[in-house]
Structure formats: C-alpha cells, structure tokens
Amino acid sequence: MSFNTQGLYTILAAMIPTIFTGLAVCVMFSANQFNLAGEGSVMLGGFVSALVAIYLPMATGLHPVVSVLLGGLACGVIMLIPAVLKVKLGASEMVTSLMMNYIVMFIILHYLNFNFADRSKGATQSFPFESTALIPQMVEGNSKLSWGFVVALLFVVIVALFMYRTKWGYAIRMIGINQPFSKYSGMKVGATIILSQVIGGILSGIGGGIEVLGRYNTFLWRELPGYGWTGITIAILAKNNPIFVPFAAFFIAYLDKGCQLMSTYSDVPSEMIDIIQASIFLFFAAEQFLAKYRQKIVVKSTQLDLARRSEAATSKERGKA
C-alpha cells in the first residue's frame, strides 16, 4: 500500500488521548506511585467536559477550554482519594485506584442513564454538545485530527519542563529514586506524593475531555476506554521521560493502525496488538534484559581500550629507547 496522508492523520489523531495518559503515568510512576486510575480519569474527564459542553453555554473560543479544564480538575480532585489514603493511612494506591476505576465508571453510567440520556436515540448516549464546545479539526476529512493534538504536544513540553526544571518536579523524581533520602534532606514527601497523583489525574482528565470534544459530538462511552492502560505502556517505552512520550505514543498508535489494517485485509484478528504490546512492554521494562550481552560489550571495549593503551605505552618506550 502506498503512503497516504489520511492514514497518517488518523494515527496522529489516535495519539491525542494516549499522550496525555502517557504523561500522567510518567509523572506518577516517576514518584513510584503505581496509581492505575488513568482509565477512570479519562472517562470522568470526558464525561465532565461533555456535561459542560452540553449544559453551560459559552463563547466559541472559551467553551472547549473551560470544559476540558473542568474535566481535568474533576479528575485531580478524585485522585486525592488514593493519594491521601496512601500518605495518611498507608493504603496501597494500586488497589484503591483500581477500585476507583470501577466506582467512577458505574457512577457515570448511572447519571448517563438516569439523568442525561437522550431518549430519542436507540443507544445510550448524552444529548449532542453545543457546537461552540467542539474542538476544531486541523485537517479536512474523517481523520478526527483536532487541534487537541497541538495542545497535547504543548503539554509534553510543559510536563517536561515541570519534571526537569522545577523544584516540585525534582522532588517527584527524587522520591521515586530514593524516598528515605528525600525525607532526610527535608523534602515534603507526603505532599509531593499527593501532588504527583493529582497532576496525573488532571492530565488524564484533560486527555479524556479533549478526546471526547475533539472526536465525538455526544458522550457515548459505556465502558472504560482503555487509554489509561495504553498510557502505562507508553510511559514504560518512554522510560518515564515526558519528552519521549509522543514518540512512544506514535509507535503504539502506528502498531495499532497496522493491526487494524491487517485484520481488514487478512484473517488475523486486530487483537494481536495486545500480544505484541505485552511482549514489547515486558522486555522494555526488564532492566536485566540482554544484561550479559551488554556486559560482554563493555568488557570487550574495555579490553580493546586497555590493549591499545599498553601498545601505545610500549611503542613510546621503544621510541625512547
């Protein structure tokens, strides 16, 4: 198949939510917080943004911005639960955040079904968004590549600057590397742990909001969208470095598109992506993968280096003699 730009646009469009969840996971995992509520946050962010987009009329430029920010804020608040429970009571943030995903999902489904459903439609969905709230598309066609993509890239820069150029970012990374050290050197460990998870929530929520307002014109998610888990893969591929997140997101979106095409043109189911992703994921996260090989290379180059030096030394001595 020849290269086509429309295909590229769809891949870029698919990166929008996963860049955000990837960034969120980067921040949380950097502080060693295995908060897995990215899933729930994306859905909640999308839902809150959708509600603002439907029920709060506003000016064109302002509407999507406010919707998305409120979506992000809601998730930031929700993330306080696992974060504060971890810091104050020592409850595992992993278990609480996993439970949060389901709690958030069922609450959203309840309100979507009983309070906000558009009964004129066959499927359960909300009323359509105000046209002022939709995030404009960057290109013509069905690729759904909205300006949200640019916002996502902007956030990559912001999060990278935050993590590597601010006091708080430094504290987050330091706590991940060595928590006792951070504590003894006077960092506010508890506050930083909470901060990292709240930021993670806000980022995922914004991602969900942008995805909903940029791709659809009504809220129709009836299950967790899966971007939270993809975000973890992306953060692992990026080694928790925000700058690498877009590249990792592109790689995963590209693989995903490839698997979809493969299932269209051949008999292989598109779910093969999960096997490929899991394998890449495992080997990338493995610190000791090919460790012996790496060791060999290091030993070999050192030996060469030493040999060369001793050769140089002997030739020098000969020259003197």
Add this chain to the structure above:
Amino acid sequence: MFEQLFSMIFKADFLFAVIRITAPILFAALGAVIAEKAGVVNIGLEGIMMISALFGVLFSFWTQSWVVGVIGAMIIGVLLGLLMGFFALKLKTDIILAGIAINMLGGGGTIFLLYMFTGMRGNTGSLVSPNILIPVVNIPLIKNIPILGEIISGHSVLTYIAFLFVFLMWVLLYKTSLGLNIRAVGENPNAASSVGVSVLRIKYIAIALSGAMAGLGGAFMSMYYSQGWNSGMVAGRGFIALAAQAMGRGEPVGAMLSSLLFGLAQALRTKVSGLQGVSSYLVSLIPYVVTVLGLVLYAISTIKKVKKHKDQEVKE
C-alpha cells in the same frame, strides 16, 4: 421496596448464589494471599484468569474431559505465574509492570489465541457441551436438611475445592516448612537468605502457586459459571481479589470472608437490578466502595496497633 428486598435475601437460593459467585473470587484471592506472603504483588491475576479460562475450555473440548480442562487451566496458570516470575526476578522487570503485561495478554491476547486455535471470534459458543462442564455435586445426607441443604449442596466440584483450599492454604502457610520460608521471605528476605533459604526459589514457588489458584479461578469461570469463554468474562475479578486480599489482612480466612462480602454484594446486584426504582449501576458500586472502606478501616486499625505498641514500649 425494602420488604421485597429482605424477602429476597433471606432465601436459600440467594445464599446459594452468594457461594457460587464467591468461589472464583476466592480462588484468585488465595492466589493474591500466597504471592503477597512471599512479598510479591501479583497484579496479573486478572490476565491469568482470562487466559486459563480460555485454555480450560479448549483443553476440555479437545479431550472431552472436564478434569483435563481444569488441570490444564491450572498448569497454564502456573506457567504464566512462572513467566511473571522470570521477568520480575530474573530480568528485573518491576513486578507490577509484569502483571500489567499479563493483563494485556489476557485482555486482547485471548481473543487472538481463540481465533488462532478455533477460528472463533470473541466467545467459545459452540465448543461447549454439557459433558465438558464441571459437574455439580449433591452431597448425600446434607442435601436432605431443609434450608442448609439447599444452600450448601448442589454446587460444582470446584466450588467445594475453593473453600477447601482456604484450609489447605492456611496449613501450607502456618504448618509447613515451605510456608514458614514463604512468610520469612516476604517479611525479611535478607534474614531468610542469611539462614540459607533460597529467596529466589521461594518467590518462584509462591508466584507459581498464585498462578495455579488464578488458573483454577479461570477454569471455574469458563467451565461452570458462565458455561463457556467470552471476552468480557472475568470483568475485574482479579482486581477484586487483590482488594479482598488486602481487606482480609493477607490471611486465607480473612480473604475468604472478604471474598464472601464481594459475593454477597454481587448477588445483591443481580437481585436488585430487577426491582423497580433501583439503579443497577449504583448497586454495582457496592463491592468496590466496600473495598475502599475496608482498606481504610484496616489501615486505621494497623496504625492504632502500632501506636499502642509504641506507647507500651515507652512505658516500659
């Protein structure tokens, strides 16, 4: 409405349903218990359940024997546990990430594997016939006792095994040298290693056993509970099991009690969703909210205990 509800709950068939729903969660929770005792967080229970559930159906279909299916599912569980162990212990992947990867395999990978083996998409529909499902046992004598018999008798073989395993797990952990080693490795690996216990070997054993439990849970799901495999079948039970482990303070009996609580909540959900004016979604929340509350209460009680201990030390 509440009268209706109460008349529903205090019936034998409701309690029967509670036990039936509890069993798979209990298997996985026991898996979480033994892994946690050895200091390993097995977050891959969900994925292991999915994959072994699929292979349970496939093995029993190929051999037309449910016993082979159950054992096969268990072996697949062990292999996946060892795979996680290999990546976590040998290649130094973070164990949580290894678990997440296993869950990925369980999510979409199973759909792919099913297609590769049978050409079917999404569920095993036509593969399943009654003779490859786990049979139901009517316990003689007990089944004749009026209400108790209705509740306790007539479950699948694996349901009884699940509750039996609570006892066996307790014996393993507290009455055998292997159990002592497992707990020692979990509490203080350096101390264990200094007295000659192979920490690595113990961790491998614990995670393999954990996989075996999740494998049995998976077999229960596909070969009895939902009578066939489908892609959304496990639906977070592996995660709930992790929570049950945490809420049950990491002990087999505690895990059983909290699994029963989940079973109760889910059985309630199926009952209530038929009633007028009750949102099934909000009822579905109960087990998850209960978990978070349970974790909070547990954490508070631990903190209090530690405080008391410290105060006593100060006094002395």
